[in-house]
Amino acid sequence: MSLQYPALCDFLHASVHDRENSPMMRLLSDFSFLTCAALCAQVCKLYRFQTEDQRWLLVREQMSETPLSFSLPKHLLSKLIQEHTDRIQEVKELGDLSPHWDGLRHDVISHCHHLIGCYQETLAELDKLSASLCFKASGSKSDRHLQFVPTNLHSQRMEVTDPDSVWYDVITFGAPADHHQAFKHGGLSRLLSKHTNPSSVFYSQDESSRARELLASVAQLQPLVFGLSEELLSVSLDVNKCDAAFSHQTQQFVHALKDELVRSALLAIHDEYTATCDSSHAHSNGLICENAAANQEGLPSSGQQDSEYDEEEWDRVWANVAKGLNCIIAMVDRLDRPQEVTSPEPPDTNSQNIAVPSAPPASSSSSSCWQEQLLPLVLTLRDCVREAVNKARAAMTFVVLQGALSTTANQGPPHVVQRRHAVFSQALSAVVFGFMLKLHEGLKDQQFLLQLHTVGILVQLEGLLSTYGDELGMLEDMEQSVTDLRGAAFTITEAKTQQPEDLLPTIRGTWFVVEVPLPPETFGLLPRELKDGCLIQVDAVLFNIGINQQQSLAERFGDVSLQDRLNHQSSERLKAYCSSLMDRLPNIDGVQSLPDLLSSLDSSLEARRRKNVEVLWIAATVCRQVNGVRLTSCKSAKDRTAMSVTLEQCLLLQQRHKLSQQSFSSALDSMRRNGCRLDNVQKNVGSRKFAFSSVQLLTFPRLYRPPDGSFG
Structure with missing residues (x-):
């Protein structure tokens, strides 16, 4: 040097x-x-x-x-294409929706399709370039x-x-x-x-995933509960075995729905409805909330929507399912212990206090007799389950759609x-x-x-x-x-x-x-x-x-x-x-x-x-x-x-x-x-x-x- x-x-x-x-x-x-x-x-x-x-x-x-100048962007593009494809699939799987919610779903799908097309074209052009670039x-x-x-x-x-x-x-x-x-x-x-266009409610990817899991649980457990209730009414032998399966599945159903996400989503639905209607805001699909709200699947009736929302309402719904199950268990447990009783009271879906029945009298020990005693309890339980399912499905649909909107059209x-x-x-x-x-x-x-x-x-x-x-x-x-x-x-x-x-x-x-x-x-x-x-x-x-x-x-x-x-x-x-x-x-x-x-x-x-x-x-x-x-x-x-x-x-x-x-x-x-x-x-x-x-x-x-x- x-x-x-x-x-x-x-x-x-x-x-x-x-x-x-x-x-x-x-x-x-x-x-x-x-x-x-x-x-x-x-x-x-x-x-x-x-x-x-x-x-x-x-x-x-x-x-x-x-x-990394090219490998990481290509990998990211592939992930974005997959993410938007999955999002289209998840909102499609929500089934039939009210006009308003279906309009929101259409916004998500259109937005995702546009980005998927752009990203696929970009990725194809990058793939044409030399691998050593x-x-x-x-x-x-x-x-x-x-x-x-x-x-x-x-x-x-x-x-x-x-x-x-x-x-x-x-x-x-x-x-x-x-x-x-x-x-x-x-x-x-x-x-x-x-x-x-930020939504008043934001749900993370984890919450959206949990909502989809709850929807899947509800879809699986509701027919099981209904099927086992029919089986409970139809059998004349081995009642306890059937009751055990019925009790287990219903408890699983209650446990699945006992999720704070469901309650918070129901409250968010009410708040969003109220805020939107107060401002006479037109939704992105052009439907005014006054015209769409009454038809929204699973939401409270218009009378309930106009009144102050009861935050404990969801607690009452799923608690009634549990109490209805307890009534049936108590009835089955006492079938073999006849005593003088009054007629059992079915669950009251408007009250937290549900009477637990005693066993039927000795003269009613036959299969037909206890079926008559169980029938109103089973029917009431099914009504409670149906109400819980409708509210939970509405809440989780709201979560999934809001999660999809927050990462697509609302951006x-x-x-x-x-x-x-x-x-x-x-x-x-x-x-x-x-x-x-x-x-x-x-x-x-x-x-x-x-x-x-x-x-x-x-x-x-x-x-x-x-x-x-x-x-x-x-x-x-x-x-x-x-x-x-x-x-x-x-x-x-x-x-x-x-x-x-x-x-x-x-x-x-x-x-x-x-x-x-x-x-x-x-x-x-x-x-x-x-x-x-x-x-x-x-x-x-x-x-x-x-x-x-x-x-x-x-x-x-x-x-x-x-x-x-x-x-x-x-x-x-x-x-x-x-x-x-x-x-x-x-x-x-x-x-x-x-x-x-x-x-x-x-x-x-x-x-x-x-x-x-x-x-x-x-x-x-x-x-x-x-x-x-x-x-x-x-x-x-x-x-x-x-x-x-x-x-x-x-x-x-x-x-x-x-x-x-x-x-x-x-x-x-x-x-x-x-x-x-x-x-x-x-x-x-x-x-x-x-x-x-x-x-x-x-x-x-x-x-x-x-x-x-x-x-x-």
Whole structure:
């Protein structure tokens, strides 16, 4: 190496690409098969920088594509197609419904059919692409069939040998946004506020699943109870045996219906009916509630609906079933113990007090006599069962339909939902990529593994978008993707084989559990909680500071309120995550410095300085202190992102490895003039120059300006 200046770069005969027999691939042989399964098309550069104490740092910069760019979106599309197909089937299985509810079902089915058609077309186009494709160039941002694929997704890794080897990772990708639909009407957060039709009642997927199970139980148990009641009346021998089966099935029926979900759904039906009618609101199928409510299957009559709802009504219904059964059991138990009694009183469906009959007189001991005595009790019990079934079926139908609506038609028009899914797919692909690398690095760190199943993983997205023009819409898309990421989780599984395709993550469910496979020998080293499938929750935050000339316009003449709101909200979430970490794992490395860092972040946010990039630096430092996943985005992750990641690398060298102050500027220029990010620019646009003009750079913060000769 030449020693002409302190910050030196060894290009190893220019860039070194990922080829089987290349010298750099032999140099990279320390990477395990797990990492290689997630990395492809690697480009590496070597540097040598001088420290304050006159030592030399050996620095390796590596940029890699990933097969996750396409494999995860394709997997997500398949899951979405299956989810919407299942949803159509589940609402079809609800049977005959009233006109109003049938209209809601039609809304769900139409919405799902539209999305299924779009997603099948997109998946078919992605399947036509080369199986080895790992990269979506910035010029393809608006390609309709690549909506779900993240733009320019790469890992930017830096290995520092000082003297031990330490890795620092940043995932870079174009801001998760739907460039195909563009931003004429804003991004997702604005579109959802206009189009979303939130129901007054929301039911989770678990509640919808339980509702379907209850409907199945009711459908199975009602005919059994009715059949056994007929058998009880018809037999003349072995009455006790028949009574035992009848008692068991009826008790199962009562137990199945004794579910708080049924009672809450009945109350929700009444509340929704009242609220809807009070506002004379037209339902999505065009039926006014006054015209439809009277015919809704299983609902109380109009007289009951107009009166105050009795929250104990459902308790009375299923309690009467149980008490009716007790009356019959008492009658059968006393058939062989004749005594003077009055005629038994049948269950009163309007009262909680049901008389338990005594046995019939001795003269009535014949089969016909006790059948006459049991008949009114059995008929009354069947009436109680029928009433309970009608109410339960209405309640559970309401739950299933509301659950289907909340994830389809109530989320807005299909194009808005499709936009949301596409943006989420882009963000999720990048986060999964980052998590895989973080997990690989931390497999031998017991504190990190404990942190995963105790408090989850922090994901910190750094945005460099302006709050002006189209980029404001991109930021709104990005905001919603981060919100949706908070509903995601990871779980670690044991891989079937060590083949690369079996080491790639898969998705379980839809909103969303990502299964990350590990080879058997590695999986066996995990803590018991992670081996048992403990969910690793994702806590995502987004800090954005616009740095270009458009942000200057926004700050002087436009609106920066979205950026301010996002940064303050993310600061609060970041503090909550750190507080949970300090409370649950107070002895973990790095937590002692968190209070001071968070205080500095608050001070920086309150300063309200223009283009205050210090906010980004502090947030990134906190993320690294808590072993989080770091991601950086601008419009296409090509130019501004390059300035950010090279600056972050030099700051890490200065703060953690004593890079000398004299070497800092030359190291920064060297990485920008000759480093991996220029290779990224070339693979995107075919040029080795950053897309800045001299006039534009005058508006950039000083440390985000590339050296002369590297832009144009």
